[in-house]
Amino acid sequence: MTAHLVTGAGSGIGAVLADRLHARGDHLVLLARSTERAAELESRYAGSTVLVVDLADLDAVAELDGLPDELASVHHVAGVVELGPVADQDPRALREQVDVNLLAPALLTRRCLPAVRRARGTFVFVNSSAGLSASASWSAYAASKFGLRGFADSLRAEEVEHGVRVTTVFPSRTATPMQEKVHEQEGRTYDSSRWISPETVVDTILHVLDMPGDATIPEVTVRPVVPRAT
Template identity: 60%
Template sequence: MATHLITGAGSGIGSEVARLLHERGDTLVLLARSHERAAELQEQYAGARALVADLAEPLALEQSLAAGGLPERLDSLVHAAGVVDLNPVADLPAEQLRDQLDVNLVSPVVLTRFCLPALRAAGGLVLFVNSGAGQTAHPGWAAYASSKFGLRAVADALRGEEAGNGVRVTTVYPGRTATPMQEKVHAQEGRSYDPSLWIDPFVVADTVLHVLDLPAGATLPEVTIRPFSLRPGS
């Protein structure tokens, strides 16, 4: 039975990943931003542990994680949490830029560093759920894309650094996926939202599980998933 630490398990792709792993009996350690959210996740995923740590506060993250305690071995760390706010650079508040960098980039680095001993002990995998915005930046997406381009750099560096320790690193780049975040993006873009046009989050989660289940002698450094009918910005 494998043990996985997952961020973003309360919604979207992270929720689907947690559901699939929970259904097959794997052990889940879930990150929650508050005690209330932790209780909700533990009720949703019976038997899971929830650690209270806010990704929006990276400077306090390691202390929160130490207080919660981690398993001695982790088979995977799945970074599925994220926030997005669209604005052109000309109208981009520094606070909005900082918020996205903290949650999408700085905290994943801090969390990964903290989890490395447990990942090394298990010969585990770090999986970053990135975004198509981590490969191409469109107008209005400067802040979010910057955080995701940075996350790509972290994954590339980490892959080389940890190969000798038996830790694999994979980045998954989903295009537009039918999640609550995507609905918010459409609202910010002033467009109507039709989830049937975009990737089912189950498809991304199923791809994540395929990566997690690869034998120890194989790795997928990067996986890109796109909607079949591509649209501008997808």
């Protein structure tokens, strides 16, 4: 049975991705930060494996049990964002973003690597346009995403001999609950119609996932057609 691990399946891009993979009849391995969220995911995705682990708890991520012997893909979708200028950055917010957005994916990748190698599978890192260019008030989030890009680049170079493919997807602003939170922090009115739909990002991810074995897409950027309002 084809198995895929997805983080962040509770909402946004992760939820749409889980929906699509589940509809294809593939087996899902989902991570939930609490038993309550695990129950919701188990109900929504019947037959899936749901493991309870908080990505902010790095020791728990590093010791995660219950993974299948083979994984066709691992999708790092979960993330957190807290905007603020460097001068006023809350150290706890900085630490949380680095832990959840960078260190947890790195530790989870290491944990999943034997299973992905056996399947000659794919790692997909759902990064952000903030992983390509940093704007004011985005220092902590951008730093975590720049780091994630570097981690993926190194992993790609190391694992090519094992037949493992590594892709980083850089979506710009996407209509998700996280984007709504970002607009609140920016003091801007949220209009989902201006941004990329999660379905479009997932279409891109599935294209990457379903590539024939003779090729790979190392990086892909997805941007909205509508320019940002000033």
